[in-house]
Amino acid sequence: MARNIGPACRICRRENLKLYLKGDRCYSDKCAFERRAFGPGQHGQSKFKKLSDYAVQLREKQKVKSMYGMVEGQFRLTFDRAERQKGVTGENLLVLLERRLDSAIFRLGMASSRNQARQLVRHKHVLVNGRKVNIPSFLVSVGDEITLKEKSRTNSLIVENLEAVARRGVPSWLELDKDNVKAKVKTLPNREELTLPIQEHLIVELYSK
Known part of the structure; x- marks a missing residue:
């Protein structure tokens, strides 16, 4: 399908x-x-x-x-x-x-939806531990650093998304440095954090x- x-x-x-x-x-x-x-x-x-x-x-x-x-x-x-x-x-x-890279990007507020996050990953805007990853299903692990390409960090859409991140909040298993547009996986997600x-x-x- x-x-x-x-x-x-x-x-x-x-x-x-x-x-x-x-x-x-x-x-x-x-x-x-x-x-x-x-x-x-x-x-x-x-x-x-x-x-x-x-x-x-x-x-x-x-x-x-x-x-x-x-x-x-x-x-x-x-x-x-x-x-x-x-x-x-x-x-x-x-x-x-939740550990999928597109889902993590959405949870961090770098994208307003998982579909938008998937496009960011597919178009090679996302770096994991300094390396480009264009596979949305890539599983992040504890200690991984997630960031965007230098040019992508000033993209108006991404900047707007990060400004609105306070509305959704960032789950406790992720740590976001909004000023430098980078994040770190502190621990694995747990069932209690899934609100849907x-x-x-x-x-x-x-x-x-």
Whole structure:
């Protein structure tokens, strides 16, 4: 399945949850989810019968996939890796998703959305430990230093994003030096820091069938 390139607001409305896929627009009065908090399409406001257990599990997986902008193959590989690690599979999965470089860039406020963060990485604006990394799925580790190319640090869009970082805040596992546009991974993320309502056990149940 290819990555969804259609209207992002439809995804939020379908999942009945604001996923913050369009950056600053999601915080404004223009947010489509706020204006039309019902499903998209002709029958969006209709009342449907109760979803089956499988449908609930599938929707949870689709929601998290959309949130992190991943295709099915990428997501399944990440799940398989989480399953092989010690500990709780669902929590391992979320930690791996948060450790993705595009997700870390978004969490730091250098980009207003994960999609924008993915573009920054793809276009070689991002350095990890002084080396260019253009792979959005690259996993950051404790002690890694994340920064931008010298020319990119004065980009007006990035400067605006960093000015607005106080609105979202930076998670405690990351340390941001806003003046020098660089950050450091202090520790690995933990489950308690993920504020969006994700029921990871449903994804584990789905893939365990």
